[in-house]
Amino acid sequence: MRVRDVCHTYATDDGPLTVLDSVSLDVAPREIVAITGPSGAGKTTLLSLIGGLESLQAGSIEVADLSLGSLSGDALAAYRRTTVGFVFQDYGLLGTLTALENVELALTFAGLRAAARRTRARDLLDAVGLAARAAHRPAALSGGECQRVAIARALANGPRLVLADEPTGNLDEHATDRVLDLLRSLPGEHDCTVVVVTHNANVAASADRVVLLAASHLAPAERLS
Amino acid sequence: MRWRDAFVFAARSVRRRIGRAALTVLAVALAAALLSSLLIAAGVARERVLNDVARGGPLTGIRVDAAAPTVGALDSDTPPVGAPKTIDSRALRQITALAGVRSVTPVLVMPVLVLPAPTAATSATTTTTTTATGLVPIPPAPGTAATSFQDSIVGADLHHSGDLPVSLLSGRLPSPDARDEVAVTVGYLRRLGLNDKQAARVIGTEVEYGSARLFPQLGRPAPQRGLWMRGLVVGVVAQEAGSGDLLVPLPQAQAARSWSLAGLTATGFGTQVGEYSALFVVADSLDHVATVRQLINRVGFSTSAPETLIAQVQRYVHVVEIVLGGIGFIALLIAALGITNALLAAVRERRREIGVLKAIGGRDRDVRRMFLLEAGMLGLLGGVLGAFGGFLIARSLAAVVNRYLREQNLAGVHIGLPTMIVFGTIGGAAVLALIAGTIPAQRAARLPARRAMGDQ
């Protein structure tokens, strides 16, 4: 993944607010990078830009030989569906669906048939240790379990890049450990790169590299480990 | 995303917000029920007024009169030309055989002297024996009740009473072959000093009527003697079959005619010399009335038919249909706005969810499809409930109407399941809901994917 000179400005009532100013970042395949920084520094915006959730205003982002600046509409949706997987702080699970169906939903958008979807979703839940909880709705799962379902969903379409936004922000210590273990295992087991936005020192410590985003600029941070 | 998957997803969304969905469905159902019940009611009105009456009913009846200047032909708009021609069995056969003729019902009007049942007041002084023999006297009415009057009996083939311009107001029609039953008109009530609402008073009473015959054998000048007949009044009718206040089975009028004719020495005294006074021809459809009239005119008889009246009734019914349909459509439109509102609220509530759907690969069109299906589902469900609800409402209304019609001794209406209206209402509600769902669906589809990250 290569981020080059990315700038991003929000229009606010008080005038334009620049949250990213000429930010560049290279992430190697199967690398785990943690982005830290104070609140409002633009971490989530950067993650949104990398994930194709936000339109690029300036600079360039290349992921798996795809230049995001040239994608729009359905192509961008296809990029989100096939190349990246998202893990949100509040999990982003649909309350009406079971754990299995939440994972299946990502496969549904990929156009897989029901039987294939079901098999793949079961395998993924099994991989995150939640095979027994497949039929439960998010309301019946603990925070850690929900986040593991979200990780399973993020992996559904075999992404090259997993983007996690404060994945342990709502979790207790035990659950945090399990989720971190899971994230750490992704490059090895699923052949993907992981970019994590976090405030949590333990999470940052578990990354291969930590970068600090402050005052709209990105800078290498000290290895916390 | 496949349609089937989108459908399953939409169904889950509906189920998840069951309360709001139920209210939305209820609004659509009520509107659809209103629309369908109004359409059913309008349809029944049309069926009753136009199909029952016009397509074979008395209003499509063509009155055929003798081709001679007669009182019966006064209203004829096709006055006869050529030699006088009376309506006889041959004419009956000829007209029956014409193309487009569904039925021909003969009518014979004969002048008679009528002795209505004595009122209670008069029976006490004159014919008290009538009560002793079971004859029910008519209760006294204000004003002077006639004890006898000159009038006419209208003899008709009552086997085809449905083809005659005869409406039953109270009681029943005489049996077609009965020699001892009559129906009377409102004019008869008037003669007795009774009003329309007192029709029931004359039912069960007896009326005597006599037709005149000259008897040269009894003296010079020839005296007249009557052939007297009696009839139990079984019903009160409104009728345009002939000018007379007593409607009797045809054989009774034929007997009166034979009696009168037997005494004639010249052509005359205005006695009905033709076999029938008029024929009532019913065309097999409204469209054939004009053609059948032309054919009858060609055979040599005058005709008159209320075609313009039917056309007017058709127009009125159509206007009523449009108005009722319009009211129902407005109701459905309001319900559709309800769907729009409910879905817009859902979109507002589910911005985050829509963002997540997009974040995990959902395209704009997938999201649009889900919301449209959700709207369609609400509309379809409301339409189904409303269509059948409307049917039940129409049935209930029909029950009330039928109770009234029964009280008036009129045939009731039947509400069958109107397939077109049911499917039309369901389809209409679903389509309208889809249209109503377009704006919310579009708004959902255009929500940026970054909503997945929450409001920033």
Add this chain to the structure above:
Amino acid sequence: MASPSAFTAVAIADDATLPRDVNTSPRDTWPQQFFVNALPRASRFVNLATGPLSTSDVLGREASVLPVLHARVAVVLVGLDDVAFRVPPAQFGQALTDVLAAVHKAGVARVLVGTLPAKAGSVLAAGTPIALYDDEIRTAVRAAGAVLVDVAAIDVSGAIDASEHVFYPDSAGHKAIADAFTRAYQAAYPQG
């Protein structure tokens, strides 16, 4: 096909049986009341009464039209004009016998003949009691096998017309005669 009750009845009588004037309803006459009270509703009725005429004239007039009427019932009350005309009882008796024969010949199955109201006798000269006419009636009825209606035995109210010397029953008188004929008919033909 007509029902058995659908038959025609006739009245043979003189003008005392007809309504007195245009203000009198046919319903006030005894034959009309007999028709309503005694006969089935589906039957038809003709009042052939005419007059003034003696019974011998009845033969040429009323009896002559009977064949075309195909009547089943005939009610006969003649003699009031004979009394007025002072026709000798025996001559009246013969005329009545001839009339009844003609009635029978015309196919009338049920014949009822009334004796004369007692008050009609007041026009007769002393020494010619009305009973003589009634005796002739009884004899003729017996000979014809008809049913006798003893009108003489009941009180028939009415008055003698001063100019015609004919007894005319009033409304009550007509009713009394009708009742007498009705009772006799119902007794003779209980099946109707």
